[in-house]
Amino acid sequence: MSNAITRHIPNTVTCLNLFSGCIASVMAFESKYELALGFIILSAIFDFFDGMLARLLNAHSPIGKELDSLADDVSFGVAPALIVFSFLKESGLHYPDFLTPIQSYIPYLAFIIAVFSALRLAKFNVDERQTSSFIGLPTPANALFWGSLIVGAGDLLLMHVNAVVIVALVIVFSLLLTAEIPMFSLKFKNLGWKDNKISYIFILVSIPMLIIFKLSGIAAVITWYIILSLLTQKANK
Structure with missing residues (x-):
């Protein structure tokens, strides 16, 4: 396979992430939450493989880096924001009396998610500290939290x-995206307990959560991820 073709493979997968994210956004706007979540998950799969392929094929490029961030903001910023936007417009959702005069405007606050996702992605691109772990909540985790919570x-x-x-919750999770809080990565250097203790604890607690809470267990797992990251940071001080 020629280098000219090889270098475009990761970017093609990134474009599939973007395409899937666009469909997720449409589904969310139409209040088809299950389909929106399904396409967000598909975007997350493409997002995983574009980076892996770029490393395997040694096909990193400045365009690929920028394209990846643009795709991620649609798939993991705009799409979950639209899920929340549509949910805040649900007729069955209760609004306190003091919000009645501005009730029709409140759903637009959901787009804070998209804004802070863009800020988080831009910050990630220029932050050299985030090589083996994260600073702030990753955008795919935030998107999966909202999708699984609503569905x-x-x-x-x-x-x-x-x-x-x-x-x-929109405000809290948006702030977590750009917060100076170290979040551990699930990358395993080996299978030993000592080097991967936090990851093993996370997985052992997450499995029963997913069994008990089913789909909404994804939101519970992401909340557990945040809590464990905070506890780990406190213990390391």
Whole structure:
């Protein structure tokens, strides 16, 4: 295979990530939350393989780096923002009386997710510290949190949670995207317990969460990931 063809393979996979993210955004806008989550997951798969292929084929390029960030902001920024936007417009979602005059404007706050995702991706591109771990919540994790929360626990949210809680979560998770908080990576250097203790603890707790909570367990696992990262940071101080 010629170098001219090889160097375009990772970028092609990145474009598939973008294409899938665009479809996820349309599905989210139409309140087809399950399909939106499905295409976000597909985007995450493409996002994993474009980086892996770039390393395997030694096909890194400045264009690929920029294209990857643009694709990720659509798939993991705009798409989850549209999921939340549509959910905040659900007729069954309770709004406190004091928000009634501005209720029609509140859903637009969901796009804070897209803005902070773009900031997080731009920061990642210029931050040389994020080679073996992350600083701030990765955008795919944030997107999967929102998608799985709305799909897996949407009915419970409509019954027991009001719009203020959703908006508060939007703000908290958006700030986590750009927060100066070290987040561990699940990359294994070997299979030993000592070098991978945090990853093993994370996985051992995550499995029963997924079994018990099913689809919404993904949101629980990501919350656990954040908590464990915070505990690890505190223990290392």
